[in-house]
Amino acid sequence: MFERIWEAHLVDEEPGQPALLYIDLHLVHEVTSAQAFDGLRLAGRPVRRPDLTLAVMDHNVPTWAGRLPITDTIALKQIQVLARNCEEFGITLYDLHSPRQGIVHVIGPDLGRTQPGLTIVCGDSHTSTHGAFGALAFGIGTSEVEHVLATQCLLQRRPRTMEIRVDGQLPYGVAAKDVILAIIGKIGTDGATGYVVEYTGEAIRSLSMEGRMTVCNMSIEAGARAGMVAPDAKTFAYLEGRPHAPQGRDFERAVAGWERLATDAGAAYDRLVELDASALAPQVTWGTNPGMVVPVTGRVPDPAAMPTEADRRAAERALEYMGLTPGTAIQDVRIDRVFIGSCTNGRLEDLRAAAAVMRGRQVHPSVRALVVPGSQEVKRRAEAEGLDTVFREAGAEWREAGCSMCLGMNPDILQPGERCASTSNRNFEGRQGKGGRTHLVSPSMAAAAATAGHFVDVRRITDD
Amino acid sequence: MDPFVKHAGTALPLDRVNVDTDQIIPKQFLKRVERTGFGEFLFFDWRYLDSGQPNPEFELNRPGYAGASILIAGRNFGCGSSREHAPWALLDYGFRALIAPSFADIFFNNCFQNGILPVILHESEVAELLARAKAQPGYRLGVDLDRCVVEDEQGFSATFAVDPFRRHCLLHGLDDIGLTLQREEKIRAYEQVVSSR
Numbered sequence: 093m094f095e096r097i098w099e100a101h102l103v104d105e106e107p108g109q110p111a112l113l114y115i116d117l118h119l120v121h122e123v124t125s126a127q128a129f130d131g132l133r134l135a136g137r138p139v140r141r142p143d144l145t146l147a148v149m150d151h152n153v154p155t156w157a158g159r160l161p162i163t164d165t166i167a168l169k170q171i172q173v174l175a176r177n178c179e180e181f182g183i184t185l186y187d188l189h190s191p192r193q194g195i196v197h198v199i200g201p202d203l204g205r206t207q208p209g210l211t212i213v214c215g216d217s218h219t220s221t222h223g224a225f226g227a228l229a230f231g232i233g234t235s236e237v238e239h240v241l242a243t244q245c246l247l248q249r250r251p252r253t254m255e256i257r258v259d260g261q262l263p264y265g266v267a268a269k270d271v272i273l274a275i276i277g278k279i280g281t282d283g284a285t286g287y288v289v290e291y292t293g294e295a296i297r298s299l300s301m302e303g304r305m306t307v308c309n310m311s312i313e314a315g316a317r318a319g320m321v322a323p324d325a326k327t328f329a330y331l332e333g334r335p336h337a338p339q340g341r342d343f344e345r346a347v348a349g350w351e352r353l354a355t356d357a358g359a360a361y362d363r364l365v366e367l368d369a370s371a372l373a374p375q376v377t378w379g380t381n382p383g384m385v386v387p388v389t390g391r392v393p394d395p396a397a398m399p400t401e402a403d404r405r406a407a408e409r410a411l412e413y414m415g416l417t418p419g420t421a422i423q424d425v426r427i428d429r430v431f432i433g434s435c436t437n438g439r440l441e442d443l444r445a446a447a448a449v450m451r452g453r454q455v456h457p458s459v460r461a462l463v464v465p466g467s468q469e470v471k472r473r474a475e476a477e478g479l480d481t482v483f484r485e486a487g488a489e490w491r492e493a494g495c496s497m498c499l500g501m502n503p504d505i506l507q508p509g510e511r512c513a514s515t516s517n518r519n520f521e522g523r524q525g526k527g528g529r530t531h532l533v534s535p536s537m538a539a540a541a542a543t544a545g546h547f548v549d550v551r552r553i554t555d556d
Numbered sequence: 557m558d559p560f561v562k563h564a565g566t567a568l569p570l571d572r573v574n575v576d577t578d579q580i581i582p583k584q585f586l587k588r589v590e591r592t593g594f595g596e597f598l599f600f601d602w603r604y605l606d607s608g609q610p611n612p613e614f615e616l617n618r619p620g621y622a623g624a625s626i627l628i629a630g631r632n633f634g635c636g637s638s639r640e641h642a643p644w645a646l647l648d649y650g651f652r653a654l655i656a657p658s659f660a661d662i663f664f665n666n667c668f669q670n671g672i673l674p675v676i677l678h679e680s681e682v683a684e685l686l687a688r689a690k691a692q693p694g695y696r697l698g699v700d701l702d703r704c705v706v707e708d709e710q711g712f713s714a715t716f717a718v719d720p721f722r723r724h725c726l727l728h729g730l731d732d733i734g735l736t737l738q739r740e741e742k743i744r745a746y747e748q749v750v751s752s753r
Contacts, residue, residue, distance in 0.1 A: 235669035
């Protein structure tokens with residue numbers, strides 16, 4: 093599948109040089125684009141294909157009700173600069189007043205702009221999310237954003253390919269998030285550096301599109317250039333009828349093309365990693381990168397048991413930062429905050445999973461829980477199902493769409509020392525606020541932790 | 557972009573693995589709309605105490621390392637976000653070359669776009685450089701892109717591999733966009749083929 097998409101997008105290839113690859117969809121947001129537009133202005137260059145470019149405000153927007161005015165003057169400037177740039181260069185912008193606003197990696201699929209076989213880039217590492225549709229999608233820096241704006245192309249060395257095959261059936265209570273955390277735990281945060289990963293196997297096929305997006309989203313946390321899942325009937329059903337998906341006869345024709353993308357049995361990869369889904373338990377990270385992860389039934393590891401000196405020191409540093417003692421049972425770790433949302437787990441199915449746990453329960457009195465839908469569209473659909481009422485009645489806050497506490501660029505941040513069960517993608521030091529301690533979990537595990545005040549095995553909570 | 561041919565300077569040993577972009581430049585400093593001015597926020601959470609005073613424990617604040625321009629680090633340096641603010645902060649502080657056993661993909665590309673040379677050396681060579689730089693504050697290294705060599709004045713010498721296209725662009729300070737725009741005809745031809753499908 094990767095080779096087919098790559099070959100179909102080659103504009104030019106000369107020996108010894110990186111390939112010139114055509115980009116079908118360029119997603120733009122406020123944090124990584126201002127300097128790129130500046131570069132265009134300085135050189136007097138237009139945006140080559142505004143029609144293939146889509147912009148949204150997501151990273152530093154407030155998520156509280158009403159959200160305006162924005163009081164952070166520097167964030168406000170960044171947002172105003174994006175609006176001005178989009179107007180000047182003729183780019184469609186989903187701003188804070190748009191009913192379609194949301195996290196860039198949620199609205200691409202929401203709108204049906206994300207489709208199989210496309211090349212998709214964005215100045216954001218979690219662009220790998222879109223690979224769930226069988227697109228080749230990856231994050232780029234601001235200089236490359238400028239390059240794509242000016243030329244609609246990107247210079248790329250052909251990456252190697254890795255198959256990550258997840259066979260077997262996912263047990264009850266084990267989610268897509270647990271699959272990808274277990275993969276990163278197994279291969280490490282640089283285990284897939286230089287590779288495009290294709291996820292295959294029964295457990296991947298059985299995931300919904302939302303679940304596949306969660307898995308592909310965190311490919312970058314294993315260092316991968318991109319993550320992909322071959323499109324199938326679920327992909328086509330998800331896209332049918334979305335505003336920017338092909339309609340009617342065009343849709344049928346498109347599906348026929350998309351079906352041909354799927355990987356041949358026996359396709360060759362440079363590397364294979366295998367995982368047995370049936371052996372997986374819900375996962376909880378204990379450290380300061382997503383590869384520092386154990387099953388919920390496990391304990392905080394002892395740095396002395398780490399394989400190398402560098403890993404031992406990294407684990408010691410991580411435990412000191414996280415305020416954890418080796419040997420502590422994960423389920424004895426108490427939490428102060430819960431964040432449900434982000435481009436990893438802010439879609440309707442994620443909110444449903446969290447609500448299923450919170451329904452009829454109360455958020456623990458010592459915990460503050462925040463639920464932030466990934467887009468305004470997700471928010472509307474969740475409200476139509478009454479999920480907002482479930483969260484509110486449980487004592488959680490229900491917010492407007494945005495990246496929010498995943499990276500704490502907006503007002504939603506942790507205080508120093510606060511411990512958070514988070515459905516986001518990174519538990520780096522200070523990610524959710526300086527001194528904040530992040531544990532990555534699935535939406536249902538986050539909801540369960542919210543009600544208990546500490547980590548619990550969601551398989552036991554929902555058995556009651 | 558400034559060309560990079562060769563550079564000699566003080567080497568900072570940052571003996572940590574998986575240094576992520578959130579550490580290189582914390583997100584509260586990403587809201588500027590310029591490319592410059594990020595250097596003072598480089599490694600902010602490690603570099604400064606809560607009081608705002610420099611953290612004396614952090615490598616960059618130790619005597620002899622101020623003004624370092626070559627950074628030596630553990631594997632997977634620059635993992636995490638695609639934020640180009642990370643190389644901008646390193647460059648703005650004064651770093652011109654980075655040496656590690658491996659780098660994260662997007663960060664690695666971003667460095668080349670900004671005239672910073674990321675050098676991949678073998679784990680044992682990086683360990684040797686870290687040891688020398690730790691033992692001798694103010695330790696100086698030379699990085700030569702023309703010859704693809706890292707060397708000091710005490711007998712250390714290691715060659716490195718670098719993508720020939722990236723090397724060419726860095727040596728001459730070439731801008732990718734200008735080069736690609738010279739292939740306008742091929743881009744237009746591709747677009748015509750696609751639109752006729």
